[in-house]
Amino acid sequence: MKTTFPGGIHPPYNKELTASKAIVEMPLPKRVRLLLQQHIGAPCKPLVKKGDVVTVGQKIADSDAFVSAPIIASVGGEVAAVDAEGIEIVTDPEHSRFTGQAPKYDTPEDIRQIIREAGIVGMGGAAFPTHVKLSPPEGKEVHTLIINGAECEPYLSTDHRVMVEQGEELIEGIKILLRACGAQKAIIGIEKNKPDAIENLSRLCRDEENIRVEAVPVVYPQGGERQLIKSLTGREVPVGGLPLDLGIVVQNVATAVAVHQAVNLGRPLIDRVVTVSGRGVAEPANVRVRLGTPIRDLIEFCGGMRDDAVKVVNGGPMMGKAVASLDDPVTKGTSGILVLTEAEVRIYEERTCIRCARCVDACPMRLMPNYLALYSRKSMYNDAEQIHLFNCIECGCCSFVCPARIPIVHYIQKAKHEINSKRRKK
Amino acid sequence: MTEKLKVGPSPHILDSRSVSSIMWDVVIALIPVTAAAIIYFGLNAVFILLVSTLSAMIFESLVVHKSLKPKKVLGDGSAAVTGLLLGLILPPSAPLWMAVVGSGVAILLAKQAFGGIGNNIFNPALVGRAVLFMSWPVLMTRWHQPLALDNWFADLVSGATPLGAGSASLIDLVLGNVGGSLGETSVVAILLGGIYLLLKGHIDWRIPGGYIGTAAIIALLTNQFSLEAVAFHICAGGLLFGAVFMATDMVTSPTTKVGRLLFGIGCGLVTMYVRVFASAPEGVTYAILFMNALVPLIDRYTVPKTFGEVKK
Numbered sequence: 001m002k003t004t005f006p007g008g009i010h011p012p013y014n015k016e017l018t019a020s021k022a023i024v025e026m027p028l029p030k031r032v033r034l035l036l037q038q039h040i041g042a043p044c045k046p047l048v049k050k051g052d053v054v055t056v057g058q059k060i061a062d063s064d065a066f067v068s069a070p071i072i073a074s075v076g077g078e079v080a081a082v083d084a085e086g087i088e089i090v091t092d093p094e095h096s097r098f099t100g101q102a103p104k105y106d107t108p109e110d111i112r113q114i115i116r117e118a119g120i121v122g123m124g125g126a127a128f129p130t131h132v133k134l135s136p137p138e139g140k141e142v143h144t145l146i147i148n149g150a151e152c153e154p155y156l157s158t159d160h161r162v163m164v165e166q167g168e169e170l171i172e173g174i175k176i177l178l179r180a181c182g183a184q185k186a187i188i189g190i191e192k193n194k195p196d197a198i199e200n201l202s203r204l205c206r207d208e209e210n211i212r213v214e215a216v217p218v219v220y221p222q223g224g225e226r227q228l229i230k231s232l233t234g235r236e237v238p239v240g241g242l243p244l245d246l247g248i249v250v251q252n253v254a255t256a257v258a259v260h261q262a263v264n265l266g267r268p269l270i271d272r273v274v275t276v277s278g279r280g281v282a283e284p285a286n287v288r289v290r291l292g293t294p295i296r297d298l299i300e301f302c303g304g305m306r307d308d309a310v311k312v313v314n315g316g317p318m319m320g321k322a323v324a325s326l327d328d329p330v331t332k333g334t335s336g337i338l339v340l341t342e343a344e345v346r347i348y349e350e351r352t353c354i355r356c357a358r359c360v361d362a363c364p365m366r367l368m369p370n371y372l373a374l375y376s377r378k379s380m381y382n383d384a385e386q387i388h389l390f391n392c393i394e395c396g397c398c399s400f401v402c403p404a405r406i407p408i409v410h411y412i413q414k415a416k417h418e419i420n421s422k423r424r425k426k
Numbered sequence: 427m428t429e430k431l432k433v434g435p436s437p438h439i440l441d442s443r444s445v446s447s448i449m450w451d452v453v454i455a456l457i458p459v460t461a462a463a464i465i466y467f468g469l470n471a472v473f474i475l476l477v478s479t480l481s482a483m484i485f486e487s488l489v490v491h492k493s494l495k496p497k498k499v500l501g502d503g504s505a506a507v508t509g510l511l512l513g514l515i516l517p518p519s520a521p522l523w524m525a526v527v528g529s530g531v532a533i534l535l536a537k538q539a540f541g542g543i544g545n546n547i548f549n550p551a552l553v554g555r556a557v558l559f560m561s562w563p564v565l566m567t568r569w570h571q572p573l574a575l576d577n578w579f580a581d582l583v584s585g586a587t588p589l590g591a592g593s594a595s596l597i598d599l600v601l602g603n604v605g606g607s608l609g610e611t612s613v614v615a616i617l618l619g620g621i622y623l624l625l626k627g628h629i630d631w632r633i634p635g636g637y638i639g640t641a642a643i644i645a646l647l648t649n650q651f652s653l654e655a656v657a658f659h660i661c662a663g664g665l666l667f668g669a670v671f672m673a674t675d676m677v678t679s680p681t682t683k684v685g686r687l688l689f690g691i692g693c694g695l696v697t698m699y700v701r702v703f704a705s706a707p708e709g710v711t712y713a714i715l716f717m718n719a720l721v722p723l724i725d726r727y728t729v730p731k732t733f734g735e736v737k738k
C-alpha cells in the first residue's frame with residue numbers, strides 16, 4: 001500500500017465473535033415496523049392506511065423529493081397502524097412469499113429508476129439513497145466505482161460474510177452499478193484482516209478486466225468514504241465536496257448485492273444482514289432479517305441478553321447510535337445490533353482537557369478536535385467553523401483516544417446542530 | 427432481560443488510557459533520574475524528593491478535594507509529577523523548607539490559581555523553581571560535588587556546576603558524576619526516561635528534537651565548530667532534563683505537530699540566547715517559561731490544513 005489517510009486508531013476489533021459464522025436466516029417476525037425515514041433526505045409519506053392488506057415487496061410509502069427512497073413492505077399482511085414515524089404490519093405468511101419478476105431495462109436511467117423503486121440506500125450505515133449517488137450532475141464524469149468492503153467498525157462482520165458467501169451476486173451487482181454510473185472500472189477495497197474475503201473475490205474477479213480487488217491497511221476509519229478513496233487513489237475529496245468531484249462513486253458491498261437482486265431478480269430491498277454481537281448477547285451471529293423487525297425479536301433469536309448487558313447499539317461501536325427501546329426496528333442502515341456489557345462500555349466522568357493532543361494526532365480529517373470541543377462548549381460557533389467544523393465525519397477517533405474522556409464528538413454534533421438550526425431560521 | 431438501557435453519545439467504546447494512567451507513566455519515566463539523584467547525592471536527595479513530592483500531593487488534595495484521605499492525596503498523579511519534577515531541579519543542598527515552598531508555589535500559584543489541571547499556562551515545577559531562584563538566589567546556586575560511592579553517608583562538598591565552572595570530563599557528564607540539580611546530571615538516566623515516554627506515546631520527539639537540535643547548532647556556530655562544546659552545552663545545565671521532561675509537559679506545550687516543533691526550536695533559541703549573550707546559567711527555566719506563554723499563539727497559527735483543503 002503506497003498511501004493511506006492521516007491519523008486513525010486501532011480499537012479492539014472483537015470481530016472473532018462472528019467473523020467466521022455463516023449468515024443465518026431469521027424466521028418471519030410476527031410484526032414489523034417500517035420507519036418513514038430510513039435514509040438521508042426527505043421522509044416518505046404513507047401510501048397505505050390502517051386495515052389495508054399489503055403484499056411483500058409492495059411500495060407503502062414514498063416521497064416526491066429527489067433525495068429520498070421509498071419504503072417497501074418487508075412482509076405481507078394487514079397494516080396495523082400508521083403514525084407520523086412509521087407503518088406497522090402484522091405478518092401474514094401467505095402474503096409474505098416473494099414472487100417478483102426481473103424488470104426490463106435499457107439505459108442507465110432505467111437502472112437508476114429500478115434501484116430507486118426498490119428502496120435501495122447505502123447499507124454501510126450512512127443510508128444515502130443509492131440512485132442519487134449514481135446520478136452524476138451535468139458535466140461531471142464518473143470514471144471509477146469504489147466498492148467499500150473495508151468494514152472497519154469493530155464487531156461488525158456483515159460485509160465480510162457477504163463477500164465470502166455472496167461473491168457472485170456482488171460481482172453481478174458491481175457490473176450493473178458500473179453501467180448505471182458510467183464508470184470504466186471498479187475497485188473493491190477490503191481491509192487486510194479479511195483474507196478469506198480478499199481471496200474469494202480475487203478468484204471471482206480473475207476474468208473480469210475492469211474489476212479488481214485491493215487490500216487496504218487495517219486502521220479505523222478505513223471504511224470512511226473519504227479515507228478509502230485516499231487509500232486507493234491517493235486523492236483527497238475537497239472540503240465541502242463529494243467523491244463525484246473526483247469522478248468517483250463509492251458503494252458498499254451489501255448495497256451492490258441489493259442492486260443485483262433488484263435489477264436482475266426484481267427483488268426490492270426487504271431484508272438485510274445484521275451482525276448481532278457484543279459480550280452481552282448469548283449467541284452472537286450474522287443474521288439475515290426482514291427490515292422493520294423489532295430489535296427485541298432479533299436479540300431473542302440470538303439467545304437473548306445476558307444479565308450484565310447495559311447498552312444496545314444500532315450500528316458499530318464507533319458511530320452507531322445507542323438504542324433507547326428494544327421495540328425500535330431494524331432499518332435499511334442497520335449493519336449491526338450490539339449488546340454491550342459494563343466491561344465493554346466503561347463509563348467515565350468527563351475531565352478537563354490536558355492538551356495531550358492525542359485527538360489531534362488521531363483525527364483522520366486533520367482537524368483539531370480539542371479546539372472544536374472547546375469552542376462548542378463555549379458556544380463559539382464561528383471559531384469552530386473557522387477551523388472546519390463541518391469537515392468532521394464524526395468517526396469518533398478523537399473521543400476514543402481522549403484520556404480526559406471528553407465526549408468530543410457529542411460537542412461537535414451539538415455545534416453543527418446549533419449552526420444548522422440558526423441558518424434554517426434565517 | 428434488563429430494560430434499563432444506557433444511552434449516550436458515540437463512540438461507545440473508549441481507549442483504556444486515562445489522565446491518571448498517563449501521569450503515573452510519567453512518574454515511572456522519572457525513576458531512572460530519581461535513582462541517579464539518590465546514588466550521587468545520597469540521603470539529601472531522598473529527603474528533598476520525598477518532601478517535594480508529598481507536599482505537592484498534599485497541597486493539591488487540600489485545594490481540590492479538601493481532604494487528606496490517602497486515595498485523594500494520590501489523586502490523578504499529576505501533583506506527584508509536579509512535586510517530583512520540582513524536587514529534581516533543586517540543588518542537592520537545598521533545605522527541606524525550600525522544597526515545601528517550591529511545591530506550594532507550583533501547585534497553588536502556577537496550577538490551581540489558573541483553574542487546576544489542564545488550565546495552567548506555565549509549567550508549574552518551573553514556576554516553582556523560578557520563584558525560589560529569585561527569592562533565594564544564593565541557596566539556589568550552592569552546588570555540590572556528587573558523593574564518592576564508597577562514602578555515601580558523607581556530607582556534601584560544595585563545588586561549581588560544570589556550566590558555571592566551564593569544565594568537566596565528558597564521561598562524568600554523561601554518567602552524571604558532576605555537580606548540578608538533583609535530577610539533571612545523568613544523561614543516561616534522562617535518556618532512559620525519555621525513551622520510555624516516547625515509546626508510550628506521551629511525548630512527541632518534535633519538542634526535545636527541536637530543542638536539542640537548535641541548541642546543538644547554535645553551540646556549534648558559537649564555538650568554532652567544536653563538538654566537545656556542543657556535547658557540553660547539551661549535557662550540562664539541565665538542558666537535556668528540560669528538553670525531555672519539562673518542555674514536553676502536555677498542558678503547557680502546543681497541540682499541533684508543527685507547533686510542537688516550533689516550540690522546541692524556540693526553547694533552544696532562547697536557552698542559547700540567555701547562555702551566550704546574557705551568560706546566565708538559568709537559561710533553560712526561563713526559555714521554557716517564555717515559550718509556554720507563546721503556546722496559545724503557536725497553536726492558533728499552526729492549525730493544519732484539513733483533509734481535502736485546497737492548497738492555496
Ligand code: SF4
Nearest residue numbers: 363392394395396398
Ligand atoms: S469525529 Fe471528527 S474531529 Fe473527531 S476524529 Fe473524527 S473527523 Fe476528527
Ligand code: SF4
Nearest residue numbers: 353354356357359402
Ligand atoms: S485527547 Fe482529550 S485531553 Fe487530549 S488534547 Fe484532545 S481533548 Fe484534550
